[in-house]
Amino acid sequence: xxxxxxxxxxxxxxxxxxxxxxxxxxxxxxxxxxxxxxxxxxxxxxxxxxxxxxxxxxxxxxxxxxxxxxxxxxxxxxxxxxxxxxxxxxxxxxxxxxxxxxxxxxxxxxxxxxxxxxxxxxxxxxxxxxxxxxxxxxxxxxxxxxxxxxxxxxxxxxxxxxxxxxxxxxxxxxxxxxxxxxxxxxxxxxxxxxxxxxxxxxxxxxxxxxxxxxxxxxxxxxxxxxxxxxxxxxxxxxxxxxxxxxxxxxxxxxxxxxxxxxxxxxxxxxxxxxxxxxxxxxxxxxxxxxxxxxxxxxxxxxxxxxxxxxxxxxxxxxxxxxxxxxxxxxxxxxxxxxxxxxxxxxxxxxxxxxxxxxxxxxxxxxxxxxxxxxxxxxxxxxxxxxxxxxxxxxxxxxxxxxxxxxxxxxxxxxxxxxxxxxxxxxxxxxxxxxxxxxxxxxxxxxxxxxxxxxxxxxxxxxxxxxxxxxxxxxxxxxxxxxxxxxxxxxxxxxxxxxxxxxxxxxxxxxxxxxxxxxxxxxxxxxxxxxxxxxxxxxxxxxxxxxxxxxxxxxxxxxxxxxxxxxxxxxxxxxxxxxxxxxxxxxxxxxxxxxxxxxxxxxxxxxxxxxxxxxxxxxxxxxxxxxxxxxxxxxxxxxxxxxxxxxxxxxxxxxxxxxxxxxxxxxxxxxxxxx
Numbered sequence: 001x002x003x004x005x006x007x008x009x010x011x012x013x014x015x016x017x018x019x020x021x022x023x024x025x026x027x028x029x030x031x032x033x034x035x036x037x038x039x040x041x042x043x044x045x046x047x048x049x050x051x052x053x054x055x056x057x058x059x060x061x062x063x064x065x066x067x068x069x070x071x072x073x074x075x076x077x078x079x080x081x082x083x084x085x086x087x088x089x090x091x092x093x094x095x096x097x098x099x100x101x102x103x104x105x106x107x108x109x110x111x112x113x114x115x116x117x118x119x120x121x122x123x124x125x126x127x128x129x130x131x132x133x134x135x136x137x138x139x140x141x142x143x144x145x146x147x148x149x150x151x152x153x154x155x156x157x158x159x160x161x162x163x164x165x166x167x168x169x170x171x172x173x174x175x176x177x178x179x180x181x182x183x184x185x186x187x188x189x190x191x192x193x194x195x196x197x198x199x200x201x202x203x204x205x206x207x208x209x210x211x212x213x214x215x216x217x218x219x220x221x222x223x224x225x226x227x228x229x230x231x232x233x234x235x236x237x238x239x240x241x242x243x244x245x246x247x248x249x250x251x252x253x254x255x256x257x258x259x260x261x262x263x264x265x266x267x268x269x270x271x272x273x274x275x276x277x278x279x280x281x282x283x284x285x286x287x288x289x290x291x292x293x294x295x296x297x298x299x300x301x302x303x304x305x306x307x308x309x310x311x312x313x314x315x316x317x318x319x320x321x322x323x324x325x326x327x328x329x330x331x332x333x334x335x336x337x338x339x340x341x342x343x344x345x346x347x348x349x350x351x352x353x354x355x356x357x358x359x360x361x362x363x364x365x366x367x368x369x370x371x372x373x374x375x376x377x378x379x380x381x382x383x384x385x386x387x388x389x390x391x392x393x394x395x396x397x398x399x400x401x402x403x404x405x406x407x408x409x410x411x412x413x414x415x416x417x418x419x420x421x422x423x424x425x426x427x428x429x430x431x432x433x434x435x436x437x438x439x440x441x442x443x444x445x446x447x448x449x450x451x452x453x454x455x456x457x458x459x460x461x462x463x464x465x466x467x468x469x470x471x472x473x474x475x476x477x478x479x480x481x482x483x484x485x486x487x488x489x490x491x492x493x494x495x496x497x498x499x500x501x502x503x504x505x506x507x508x509x510x511x512x513x514x515x516x517x518x519x520x521x522x523x524x525x526x527x528x529x530x531x532x533x534x535x536x537x538x539x540x541x542x543x544x545x546x547x548x549x550x551x552x553x554x555x556x557x558x559x560x561x562x563x564x565x566x567x568x569x570x571x572x573x574x575x576x577x578x579x580x581x582x583x584x585x586x587x588x589x590x591x592x593x594x595x596x597x598x599x600x601x602x603x604x605x606x607x608x609x610x611x612x613x614x615x616x617x618x619x620x621x622x623x624x625x626x627x628x629x630x631x632x633x634x635x636x637x638x639x640x641x642x643x644x645x646x647x648x649x650x651x652x653x654x655x656x657x658x659x660x661x662x663x664x665x666x667x668x669x670x671x672x673x674x
Contacts, residue, residue, distance in 0.1 A: 006191060006403025006658070010621035013193030017200060024204050025295045031211055031246055035080045038242040040068045056147050057107055064162050066161055068476050070325065080211065089205030095199050098539065099156035099163030101142065102199060107300045108142035108165045112184055113429040119171040124136035125417075126137075126180050130187045130276070131489060134405040134411035135650055135659035136535065138489045140189070140496065143171065149294045150286065150308040153641075154186040159403075159657050162190045173293065173524035174286055175348065181282030182310055184405075188272035191403040191659070194265055195634055198308045201258060205304065212247015215240045255316070262307040262324040270335050278407030284336035285344060287311075291328045292345075297531055306391060308353065337484050341590055364491045391641040395590050398632035399625050402658045412665035424475040425490070431498035434491035436468035437504045438531060440476040441487055442513045443469065456516040464510050469509075481647040482664070485654065489529060492534055503535040522566045523644075526651040529610055531654060545618040549626050552619065558625055559652070560587045564634040566648055579638065591626055628658055 004012065012224070028335075044067070060451045093103045099273060101109070107424065111120045124141055131138040139154070139162040147167035164186050189195060218240025273283045295311030296302075306314045312325045325331075332339050417425075429434025450473065457466035479487065495503055496500075510531060514524045534618035549556055564583040588595070631652065635645040646663040655661040 005400050007399075007621040007625040009191070010193040011536065013197055016620065017197050020197065020201065020204065020410075024208075024306060025087075028081055030082065031208065032077045034246040035211070035243070036073045036076045037248065038239065039072055039076045040570065042239055043072060056501055062230070065482050075299065075416075075507075075521065080571045082211060083214075084207040086207075087210040088204050091206040092138045092203030095662060098161050098199065099154070099195070102155040102202070102305070103140075103142040103154075103163050104143060105301050106165075106297070106305065107146065108498070110145045111141045112497070122176060123171055123179065123183075126176070126183050127412060128417060128490065129413045130180075130183055130405070130484050131659055132192065132416060134403070134408040135485075135653060135661050136160070136162070136187070136190060137151060137654065137659075138493050140493060141165070143168060143463040144297075144299070147297055148172075149298075150184050150290045150297045150311060151297055152186055153305065153308040154189045155199060155308060157196055157199065159168055159190055159659055160654070161505050161538065162195060164190075167297070168428075169293075169637050170510055173289055176234070177279055177282040178286040178289065181279065181284075182286050184273040184276040185269045185310060186407065187276065189265070191405070192265070192268065192272075194283070201307060202304050206259075207471035211245055212244050213531070214363070215243030215245070215247055219244060225332060258307045259324050259460070265324050266325050266331070269332060270331055276407065276410060277407045278410075280336040281339070281344065284339045285348065287328050287332050287335075288339070288341055288344065291332075291341075300434050320511055389640065390419060391636040391639060393636075395629040395633035396635070399629040401663070402628060402660055403626075403655060405661055409661045409665055410500065412662050413486075416483070416662075417490075420483070420486075420490075421475045423476065424472065424487075427472065428487070428491045429493050429494055431502055433472075435465060435509070436472045436478060437487055437501070437526075438467035438491050438495075438506065439465060439509050439513055440472040440588075441484060442527060443473050443508060444517065445477065453513045455517040456512040457509055460508060460512045462505065462512070465505070465509050481643050482662070483645060484523075484527070485650050487546070491620060492531075495535060500537065507532055507535065513601075522648065523651075524528060524561055525609065525650065529613060529657050530651060545624070547618045548621050549591060549619060549623045552615055555615045556591055556630070557593055557615065558589065558608055559627075560611040560630060560634055563587075563631050563648065563652065566635075566645070583634040583637040585628040586637040589630075590633040591630035593630075613652070617656060624656065624658055627656075628653065 038263050095105075097104075100110075111124060113124065115124070117122060120141075120143065123143075127141050127490060128138055130136075136158040139156070142163055142165035144165060144167045146150075148169040149167055150173055152166040152170055154162055154164050154165065164183065166182070170182065172178065189198075219237055244600065252643075270283060276282045277283075290311045295309070295313060297305075297309065302314050306324045309324075311328075312323055314324075316323060354641040393401075428437050443453055452468060454466045455470070476487070495506065507528075510528050510626075514520050514528060547673070560586070564580055564587060587593075615622075616627060633647060633651060635641060641663065643664060647664065650660045
């Protein structure tokens with residue numbers, strides 16, 4: 001049986017969210033009933049205290065229960081449900097910022113892209129490698145400075161807004177291979193759609209636990225009132241105790257469900273880590289280090305986030321039943337059946353002096369990419385863009401690449417990052433350098449056209465940015481199409497940490513550069529769309545997409561037209577028309593679009609494509625799969641895929657939050673840089 005695809009994982013996550021909502025409502029009903037029973041008991045106890053009953057004439061339980069006013073049950077139910085729902089809603093709203101809000105909740109500190117700490121630098125390098133290898137936007141990296149246990153988590157509402165956090169103990173204890181195994185595990189959670197459900201669970205469980213918190217508050221209040229030791233205070237204390245128990249009865253079932261779901265996801269993420277790195281010793285060694293030390297988190301919010309951590313972050317009652325993670329021995333056995341702890345630890349000890357300082361031995365190794373050649377002319381640039389390979393995958397097999405990553409792609413990402421000009425790489429770690437690199441990415445290869453673009457920047461009052469972009473242009477010109485999306489991704493972390501005003505200036509600059517020559521290429525449009533979407537203020541998280549491609553027929557056809565046009569070679573006119581029609585037919589067939597729908601979008605422009613891409617984000621996961629299949633069918637209709645086509649597909653996938661890994665990592669690296 002084939003492994004689930006990215007889109008199927010997203011669909012499963014949507015289904016699990018609905019199941020969680022149902023279970024939450026059932027838990028609310030159970031807590032409401034329990035609270036009503038407590039209120040009924042208090043009423044009956046109060047009546048028996050104030051009413052004289054003749055000996056031998058005590059009323060039965062049914063009589064007592066029937067004596068309770070119906071209004072008491074009704075108002076008890078309404079008040080309890082309202083409290084739970086309000087508290088849950090407020091807590092979910094507090095997490096509207098997604099991964100950043102979760103990181104702040106546990107006191108994590110965002111690592112600056114400019115950090116010189118060797119341990120933090122190594123962590124950032126691994127995160128960048130994994131992001132480039134998977135096509136995911138580079139997540140913000142956080143560190144929990146006060147935590148010495150070995151642990152990590154990934155959080156966010158969507159793939160492009162994820163963060164990855166580790167404890168200080170993780171960075172200080174693990175070797176590079178072990179840390180890479182942990183980060184690969186967390187990237188699996190990003191790609192498998194676990195994060196949205198995990199954040200919602202934090203908010204939902206807060207509402208159920210709140211009833212218990214009220215009970216605890218009542219008990220503490222009565223206990224502190226030393227001058228009131230009468231039966232009334234005893235009754236109030238009993239009510240508080242009852243509410244406390246009720247709250248934790250709900251938490252009992254919530255923990256049980258959370259543990260069962262989390263354990264299965266952890267097995268999947270462990271297996272994915274091995275697939276991503278091709279190194280089972282990495283994650284097995286990290287788990288072995290936890291076994292030799294600890295993964296416990298001391299932060300007071302550790303309970304709320306226990307299902308999100310890499311390792312078992314809290315101690316629980318009845319070990320095993322409520323564990324959010326499988327036993328370490330079982331996890332190690334599954335990822336590395338032949339793992340021998342003593343042998344591994346001996347070898348690790350011998351290597352420890354090399355890794356203890358945080359030196360990133362894997363980063364900067366021989367790249368094998370032709371990144372040092374001089375600037376290319378137009379003919380050479382076309383040769384680079386036309387380079388590619390035969391494409392032996394069907395449209396369906398191509399779409400299955402979304403959200404995948406393997407060891408070959410990680411190696412490719414490592415080489416690509418190492419082959420970037422070091423001054424450019426360093427400059428993108430601060431907002432000024434990052435913005436200059438993105439502007440330089442869109443500067444024309446012809447000097448006269450580039451001068452027009454720089455003049456447009458100056459006319460817009462962006463003189464300083466124009467000079468920085470001019471300085472960065474020689475470095476960026478050496479980069480072929482395969483580098484464009486990585487450059488955008490490497491620039492985004494520094495830009496996201498910059499003030500909003502600075503990013504608005506960057507968007508203004510990109511627009512000025514693009515419009516300076518009075519034409520907008522599809523590449524320019526997609527880069528601008530991606531950067532604008534990534535830097536725009538995030539609104540409240542909405543529901544996952546649910547629309548069908550038939551409801552967005554014209555939008556799908558618009559994007560299909562632009563992708564098909566971009567893949568046509570500059571040959572004779574007749575040949576171009578035949579290639580275009582073949583590409584359109586192939587894509588329309590996969591998407592289920594009629595000929596009329598495709599023809600209606602024949603006049604598509606980059607402006608209409610912007611609205612189309614934005615609308616297509618609302619597609620349901622499996623409907624997005626159909627869209628991506630159609631786009632792949634169009635660009636590979638001739639049985640091959642060029643670098644320009646491959647990178648365009650990755651750019652479009654990035655805008656649609658459908659991360660595509662490098663598609664041509666097997667192509668001769670010398671063709672990837674101009």
